[in-house]
Amino acid sequence: MTQNVYDNEEFFEGYSRLGRSIDGLDGAPEWPSLRALLPPLNGAGVVDLGCGFGWFCRFARDAGAAHVTGYDVSEKMLARARETTRDEAVVYQRADLETLTLAPGSCDLVYSSLAFHYIENLEALFGGVRRALRPGGRFVFSVEHPTFTAPSAPGWVVDASGRKTWPLDDYLVEGPRVTDWLAKGVVKQHRTIGTYINMLIARDFAVSHVEEWGPSDAQIDAWPALAEERQRPTFLLVAARV
């Protein structure tokens, strides 16, 4: 079973204070880019893997989805998602994405934001997603970028001349990374971009877009701290079709 760090009190409190938790999708700077990868949702069956507070599920329903199912491992997040959703066509279910079985041919879009880097057996999950999608269906997801997850000691380094760099190492050493983000001992799975893409191709997905996300000039003007994303991206966005 995946480590359920979101139900850790300290992590949950920290996570709840992030911009993306308070302001929802608009609090996530990569959201406009991810949204641009979505198909028309009118009448669609939608699944969100790692739905958290349900922001995307509600967005999909507002955009015309016929039914939306959000899966998450965190009881606390699902409880808040249910509290803030009044719509019978949006269903939240507790699930471990390592072992989740989706009904074959049941949906038109499988979406996931920043969840897959917690999953160890991603091959099985991708296989299940492939089977769950109807012909013409789409798979759109974001994960932490491998340059962000790779280092043995992540964190910006400032050299004597004031130059700020990201100390890359272990890039091709795939597997678990233990970091202290919001709580101690959070385990993430580091994978290269090639691994994500080949995992899709091997399951007969057609890769349609790969984006190593960076902020626009307007976003940097509004939120100067985002500038460092251009030095080393945090997010990888991928779209594929069946």
Added chain:
Amino acid sequence: MTQNVYDNEEFFEGYSRLGRSIDGLDGAPEWPSLRALLPPLNGAGVVDLGCGFGWFCRFARDAGAAHVTGYDVSEKMLARARETTRDEAVVYQRADLETLTLAPGSCDLVYSSLAFHYIENLEALFGGVRRALRPGGRFVFSVEHPTFTAPSAPGWVVDASGRKTWPLDDYLVEGPRVTDWLAKGVVKQHRTIGTYINMLIARDFAVSHVEEWGPSDAQIDAWPALAEERQRPTFLLVAARV
């Protein structure tokens, strides 16, 4: 026109002394992985963009290709390629890859090893490759990996504890990089993996493999310096089909 650094005396001498220049394909550690991406060559029309000394052209012909054309901007490399090839089905032509026009529907494989990161207008070249390929044709190439080309000051950094890292910055700042590799002022074009992949997808290629190349354990045993490739890859290998 692309900078023709290979005809610079100093660069040419340095390049000629590299393992991959002396031992050919077997002197390039990524070659077995690149070769694994090739289609059967029997009877195929093959083009090599940036053919250098002609090692791949001769390999393709030995593997059964019906005709092979190698293009390169360097007179010196083409001269040596012609000297070492006795085969009328292998033709070498001088060409600037920025402006090369390939005959539409003329070949089954377009191959290129470590040439595209010198090309500014890669969109036009990829468009020409797409048109040159017959139905079912393949496009297989390697470029320098973006984590390798990105930094404003490339070079391993060893910290006080002896940890060796690669100082990543400017990853999302695409464009020229001037380095002193074999000669001063060599200009390379830095692009992200996403940019290469989306450039293929936009021209209706189906991406079939993306590999951020690293050495095998056996290769590291035989050539211990290769171990650092696992910290930060130097090569990106891509295969696509029409």
